[in-house]
Amino acid sequence: MTDETLPKPNYTGRVVDAQLQLLDRQVLDDTGKPVCVVDDIEVAGIELGQRMLRDAPAPTIDALLSGPVFLTRVFGGRPPTSRLFRIPWAKVRNLGTAIELSVGSESLDASWTERWTRDHVIGRIPGARHDPE
Amino acid sequence: MILSDVLKNDVFDADGSRLGRVIDVRFEIVGAAKSAPAKTILRGLVVSPRSGSSFLGYERNEVNAPFLIAWLLNRRHRGAFFVEWSEVSSIDRGTVALRRNFTRYSVLT
Numbered sequence: 001m002t003d004e005t006l007p008k009p010n011y012t013g014r015v016v017d018a019q020l021q022l023l024d025r026q027v028l029d030d031t032g033k034p035v036c037v038v039d040d041i042e043v044a045g046i047e048l049g050q051r052m053l054r055d056a057p058a059p060t061i062d063a064l065l066s067g068p069v070f071l072t073r074v075f076g077g078r079p080p081t082s083r084l085f086r087i088p089w090a091k092v093r094n095l096g097t098a099i100e101l102s103v104g105s106e107s108l109d110a111s112w113t114e115r116w117t118r119d120h121v122i123g124r125i126p127g128a129r130h131d132p133e
Numbered sequence: 134m135i136l137s138d139v140l141k142n143d144v145f146d147a148d149g150s151r152l153g154r155v156i157d158v159r160f161e162i163v164g165a166a167k168s169a170p171a172k173t174i175l176r177g178l179v180v181s182p183r184s185g186s187s188f189l190g191y192e193r194n195e196v197n198a199p200f201l202i203a204w205l206l207n208r209r210h211r212g213a214f215f216v217e218w219s220e221v222s223s224i225d226r227g228t229v230a231l232r233r234n235f236t237r238y239s240v241l242t
Contacts, residue, residue: 006214006239009176011161015242016173018136018158020190041136043175048138051223054232058174058218061160065135078137089173095162 016095026098027064027087029105036066036110038099040084061089064099066110085110139224144180147222147233153182155229159215178221178229179240181213188213188240215240 016022018041027035045059046052067084087110093102105111122128136158144152157179163172179188188210189202197203220235 006237008241009215009217009238011242014162016160016162018160019187020157043134043136046134048134049225052221054219061173081135
């Protein structure tokens, strides 16, 4: 559907388009439990405003970022980088319909609000700390 | 740098002519099994001259159905191209500058 007169680049590995296959994808921990969605991606090896050398090594994905982006998506702008939680790329196990991690959600900063709500709110409701009988 | 510093940026050539907008950033998984993305390098940018919206995946192969959606996306993204990362000379807030005599590649993978 695109201009077929242009040459195709020579890819040797699996090609991943960020907008299409990474952003807004559900992130699952090693047990399949939902952790967050990918709101942004941190790329190592380049800085904004820096002039790039032609033979410099290609930048690599450093981390997936997740955070409070709802309001900025509605009203514009973006949250400060310090408000985004990082999930190191090395902890990604598989890229599919969802992004699977090799670690549990308990070890990730991205799920602290769920843990806090569980411990301080849900856990204080009588009967909430055991399975229903 | 984070990806939203690049996405939707206006792209200019070495003479300052506007070429379009960055509609996607393409990565390639290298040096690992296909399911274990140990190292993922930035290969380049997908640039569309007319629209900042997504291709919805239609650029990945020669899918042309449903016909109406394929036709509409084809119209919106005609002239779209892929440019290798090595052809990018600088990225600033809202803009991407390309090198002189850069090569346009097909967005097909």
